[in-house]
Amino acid sequence: MPAEQPTPTRRRTDLMAIESQLSAEEIGIRDRVAEFVDRRIRPHIARWYEEAVLPTELFGEMAELGLFGMHLTGYGCAGRSATEYGLAMQELEAGDSGIRTVVSVQGSLAMSAIHKHGSEEQKQQWLPGMAAGEMIGCFGLTEPTAGSDPGAMATRARREGDEWVLAGSKRWIGLATIADVAIIWAKVPAAESEAAVEGEHRTSPDDAGEVVRGFIVPTDTPGFRAEVIGQKLSMRASLQCDITLEEVRLPAEAILPKNPGLRGPFGCLSEARYGIAWGAMGAARDALEAALDYAAERQQFGRPLSGYQLTQKKFTDMALELTKGQLLALQLGRAKDAGTLENHMISVGKLNNCRAAIEICREARTIFGGNGITAEHSPLRHANNLESVRTYEGTDEVHTLIIGQRLTGEAAFR
Template structure:
């Protein structure tokens, strides 16, 4: 029998023993360390930094990367881990994504051997935390319009600009900062990445407060004021937007799995509540309308899980195409947020409290649905794939 009641198709049977072992190891961590406290962390808007060393010990940081102390696990194993982390909370899954899929991937994909040797072992061990500074106050879905600039002065780079919604920035030891650089040969600006130690003069990260979503996480504004870096701070490989976009693809892949973890947790909460809550002389689970809600939610969950699994198998086989990731990000975030909202209705008024997870998951998914590409961006990526016509402008 499948581990989860929601697995109507016995999707679990398609995983290897090693994949299930990875899933169960992360699920045990979430059950033991996250679920008992997440309502309080969310209410108090606290990222539990004490969990980060434990997450590193589990091999979650750079889990899908090879070498340099990284775990080198498969894409499917990484996806299963992200599903379990987000079943706990989207904010904690985001920690893994920012550290591994964004900051570490940027160095792993685009860095020099020296940069990789300097940072990746420490980041995999949780001895150094990283952030990925791409989004700006006026440049979200259109990163080509970023205004952060890097100019060369002798043997140094000088960075100036602003970044916004940068996960972990105020706790990070290293930031991957993307900036416009004048390319004299091409006669235009090109986006380049820089490895920026956060103790460099002129680098300031300020946590964003007053969030109504992703409260048990940390996002920041960054100010870059004449930040001076050595010449070798630039990421040498893959200039242009394909540099950060390749990292975003890694993060989007993890989101396709993670969103289904939040959805599954919401459904299981609704199942438990409906079995115990008595109305008009019998449990809510005994009413046709309740069963319809539970069935409709679980069908969408299983569809999304199959999409995520298909992406993972393709990624491991080397056949994954970028538009396929957009299918997973768009469909699974959209489905997950509707599932969590519907699950809340099963819980009635009690569902708006922190005693139950569906509304917390739904609120978090408002952010997950937005970052790493909005619905609109992924719709246009898929529209371009279908028609051959780019319609982004």
């Protein structure tokens, strides 16, 4: 039976004609980012990964594409829809997870923190330059001993006269060594927090009368120090860093005035998790397509690998999981655009799609045999990167408990 061929614009892995559900504008944004990835990332990513280099020279063009703060409105941001943002993240991560992470850290975390929780003056001061790629941001929440439990953070901020003084440390902070500004989350005495809240004076004490608050910290402030974490086996074409805060003194207006408590950083994490649900499918799709190309050319026992039943079973299983993940990501995007997205839905997308993407990339690697462990081919690089993506912005365990609470009504985090 002759194989049905995809249309000129539809990918062969699009088994359910998902593209037909996209508008012309959505397809246009997707294709512009895909062209950027083909031209600027694919030819070089193997070397960048091997040499552990983050290609900062790409940032200017990424800003021109409107990728920094893409889903935010005003202040020089592109103001695109959630679905358009998701499609862009899928294409970026088809190139490499580390490159997609740049956009996530800059836009979904650092810029979103200012956009969601900052004053009008803070937004005007920082967001236009960040959208233009003229200033790079980072987001300091995770600590050496407080990963999945940010409420246990040890970083503290205290008020001394007209200044805030920050002391503590953060770990696994993307872009910190090249950032111009850091959003640092710290615990503040509830009474001091109360006086800094914009609007209604409501606090959310986490323990011992303290509240988690966000601070805008220029990275040239005395006492701020960032160091690259080396010897990574994953996310090598990116930067993850340790931050040390030694009596960092900030003006009173450095605090983010809105949404005290953990709902502040969690609101930003939700934005990043949403992007991951899309991005992971980009890595998975790239691995599957690379394996399909290889199997069509690789001859074994007198015929191409793609002509064997066991190989076709692998491709079918991978394509089914890819299709389900892409449909899930699209549903998340439509719900987010409609204002009906619920927190547990993001956990469903992040947990499912990271799990599926890793398995797809690992299975795709087997198609290449021994050649699959070389940097010439993408699946194992994607699988290694996805080990980090699976961990950050909430581990499998955290998202399992979020979904479990939605199903049972019982919080089982402690």
